[in-house]
Amino acid sequence: MSAAAANTEGVRVPLTRERAVHAAVQHADVAGLEGLTMRHVAKALNVAPMALYRHVANREDLIDAMIDVVFGEIPLPLGGAAWKPAMRDRALSLREALVRHRWAIGLMESRMRPGPANLRHHDAVIGKLRSAGFDIAMVAHAYSLLDGYIYGFALTRMNMPFDSEAEMDAMAQHMFEPFPANEYPNLAEFVNTHVLKPGYDYAEEFEYGLEVILDGLEAALGTD
Amino acid sequence: MSAAAANTEGVRVPLTRERAVHAAVQHADVAGLEGLTMRHVAKALNVAPMALYRHVANREDLIDAMIDVVFGEIPLPLGGAAWKPAMRDRALSLREALVRHRWAIGLMESRMRPGPANLRHHDAVIGKLRSAGFDIAMVAHAYSLLDGYIYGFALTRMNMPFDSEAEMDAMAQHMFEPFPANEYPNLAEFVNTHVLKPGYDYAEEFEYGLEVILDGLEAALGTD
DNA sequence: CTAGCAGATGTACGCTGTACGCACTGCTTG
DNA sequence: CAAGCAGTGCGTACAGCGTACATCTGCTAG
Numbered sequence: 001m002s003a004a005a006a007n008t009e010g011v012r013v014p015l016t017r018e019r020a021v022h023a024a025v026q027h028a029d030v031a032g033l034e035g036l037t038m039r040h041v042a043k044a045l046n047v048a049p050m051a052l053y054r055h056v057a058n059r060e061d062l063i064d065a066m067i068d069v070v071f072g073e074i075p076l077p078l079g080g081a082a083w084k085p086a087m088r089d090r091a092l093s094l095r096e097a098l099v100r101h102r103w104a105i106g107l108m109e110s111r112m113r114p115g116p117a118n119l120r121h122h123d124a125v126i127g128k129l130r131s132a133g134f135d136i137a138m139v140a141h142a143y144s145l146l147d148g149y150i151y152g153f154a155l156t157r158m159n160m161p162f163d164s165e166a167e168m169d170a171m172a173q174h175m176f177e178p179f180p181a182n183e184y185p186n187l188a189e190f191v192n193t194h195v196l197k198p199g200y201d202y203a204e205e206f207e208y209g210l211e212v213i214l215d216g217l218e219a220a221l222g223t224d
Numbered sequence: 225m226s227a228a229a230a231n232t233e234g235v236r237v238p239l240t241r242e243r244a245v246h247a248a249v250q251h252a253d254v255a256g257l258e259g260l261t262m263r264h265v266a267k268a269l270n271v272a273p274m275a276l277y278r279h280v281a282n283r284e285d286l287i288d289a290m291i292d293v294v295f296g297e298i299p300l301p302l303g304g305a306a307w308k309p310a311m312r313d314r315a316l317s318l319r320e321a322l323v324r325h326r327w328a329i330g331l332m333e334s335r336m337r338p339g340p341a342n343l344r345h346h347d348a349v350i351g352k353l354r355s356a357g358f359d360i361a362m363v364a365h366a367y368s369l370l371d372g373y374i375y376g377f378a379l380t381r382m383n384m385p386f387d388s389e390a391e392m393d394a395m396a397q398h399m400f401e402p403f404p405a406n407e408y409p410n411l412a413e414f415v416n417t418h419v420l421k422p423g424y425d426y427a428e429e430f431e432y433g434l435e436v437i438l439d440g441l442e443a444a445l446g447t448d
Numbered sequence: 449c450t451a452g453c454a455g456a457t458g459t460a461c462g463c464t465g466t467a468c469g470c471a472c473t474g475c476t477t478g
Numbered sequence: 479c480a481a482g483c484a485g486t487g488c489g490t491a492c493a494g495c496g497t498a499c500a501t502c503t504g505c506t507a508g
Contacts, residue, residue, distance in 0.1 A: 015456080038496065050497075051456050059496065106330045109380040114399055123408040130410060136418045144377060145433040152376020153368060156333040175338055184347040186354060194360045209369040212440035220436065239487075262465065274466075275487045283465065 015047055017055040021065040025101065028066065033103040038062075063107065068115025070104045073097045076124040083132035084214055087142075090125060091150050091210050098154040105154045109147065134221065142217050149213055153206050168195070239271055241279040245289040249325065252290065257327040262286075287331065292339025294328045297321045300348040307356035308438055311366075314349060315374050315434050322378040329378045333371065358445065366441050373437055377430050392419070 013019075023044045028036045038059060042049040056062040074093045077086040098105050111118070129139045172191050182188070194200065247268045252260045262283060266273040280286045298317045301310040322329050335342070353363045396415050406412070418424065 037494080039494085048457050050458080050499095053497070054455055106379055110382055112395075112399070116403070119403065119408050119411060123411040126414050127410040130413075136414060139414060140418055140429060141432050141436075144380075144429050145373070145436060147380055148374075148376035148433060149369065149372045150376065151379050152372035152374065155330055155375050155379060156368075156371055158334055171336075175336070179340070179343065184343050186351040187343060187347040189354075190350050190360060190363060194364055205364060205368045208365050209372060212365075212369060212444065213436065216436035216440045261463085263463090272488050274468095274489080277466070278486055 015045060015051055015055060017065065019045065020052055020055050021062065021069060024062055025066050025069050028103040029101055064111050064113045064115060067104060067107055067111055068117045070097050070101050070108065071115065071117035071121050074121060076121065077128045078124065083128055084218065086128050087146060087214060088210060091146060094150050095154060095206060102158055105151065105158050108151065138221060145213050145217065149209060153209065157202055239269060239275055239279060241289065243269065244276055244279050245286065245293060248286055249290050249293050252327040253325055288335050288337045288339060291328060291331055291335055292341045294321050294325050294332065295339065295341035295345050298345060300345065301352045302348065307352055308442065310352050311370060311438060312434060315370060318374050319378060319430060326382055329375065329382050332375065362445060369437050369441065373433060377433065381426055
């Protein structure tokens with residue numbers, strides 16, 4: 001095989017920052033952030049590990065770029081819609097992106113080098129709120145509440161990727177196993193009659209809280 | 225030096241799980257989760273790295289135990305107080321614990337092996353809500369909203385440990401540096417006139433959102 | 449044809465978690 | 479007092495990590 005990068009078809013495809021970042025995102029979607037190693041990303045691209053360093057400064061830089069990809073997937077609230085549906089749509093889009101890219105939860109707001117999509121996103125959201133009559137302090141309140149809730153909800157549900165109810169049930173059993181029955185009666189009742197109830201849907205839970213927050217902000221906006 | 229562990233005074237102090245976990249918590253408080261290596265914890269205890277494995281199954285098990293220490297620092301809502309002040313106190317205690325132990329944010333709710341303090345805590349909180357008239361579905365709503373907000377707020381503020389305003393200002397400059405001025409006017413206005421304003425206090429921001437959520441829950445409880 | 453150069457590579461280093469087996473301790477028995 | 483035993487700490491070793499550095503390769507400009 002030639003020294004130059006080649007894909008599986010043997011056609012020469014030069015490695016670029018974009019290709020590297022995309023491969024990294026795809027890998028992290030499957031293997032998580034801990035499974036994201038420079039060597040694995042390189043292997044996915046049919047390239048030597050050190051080749052990546054021509055296009056990214058280091059692993060942190062790669063992750064910064066990956067986060068900006070996630071921000072880029074969230075539509076900007078640009079239209080003339082009212083602030084409330086705009087914020088609701090943004091919250092749902094952001095949540096969907098976080099579900100697609102679990103590894104990004106916890107990193108979205110803690111990067112020291114925000115990318116352009118990141119800044120553009122926040123600029124657009126703030127602009128939407130400002131033009132809807134939120135003063136600066138109220139923007140801060142709204143943003144804290146909304147993003148706190150969105151990221152927090154994603155975070156607390158991150159490690160619950162149970163597609164089937166049986167899987168969920170097994171996990172619950174596993175967690176309670178080391179403890180005597182009835183030691184935690186309230187928790188047991190809650191888990192048994194609610195979380196494990198057929199048809200329980202996290203997405204509905206998310207939207208309930210979102211409405212409470214949006215209504216609370218609307219009320220606060222009126223009394224300002 | 226004898227084969228048995230000895231502290232700096234030469235008095236023999238047997239290594240225990242508790243001592244190991246405590247040292248790990250202290251180390252993580254300073255060095256973060258990434259800086260928490262088995263070798264460093266061992267060094268802090270004046271012990272060989274592998275000695276830890278007599279008391280801890282592996283690094284994950286150690287972290288599980290550390291998380292339970294954090295849960296143990298949060299007072300349980302036991303008294304006869306009304307649910308609202310009880311939930312407010314719990315939220316503030318939890319937030320304080322997360323500020324003390326930044327490394328724990330993102331791990332508190334995602335452990336597959338919850339410890340006894342963890343389960344006791346959730347049991348007590350659920351019990352408080354139930355005895356205040358929340359039905360099971362309403363408990364789920366309240367818990368999702370409150371914990372989502374608490375953890376999310378902590379998360380979005382995690383990497384903002386700026387004690388001084390000058391430090392905050394420098395960080396903001398640094399983040400905007402690579403971009404042309406006025407490319408993000410709304411964001412710039414927000415950062416300059418609010419975040420960098422003297423006297424801006426994150427704690428106040430947290431409590432504002434907390435009141436909105438508690439009021440929203442109270443209203444929903446009434447109309448149920 | 450040759451020079452230069454950008455990009456991919458191979459090697460190597462210090463770090464990590466931790467499997468495995470040994471060595472030492474102090475207690476429990478006879 | 480001796481013997482054995484269980485518990486605890488240690489030393490060695492290995493695979494895998496991020497990445498510094500020097501080298502090699504193949505394209506492009508003259």
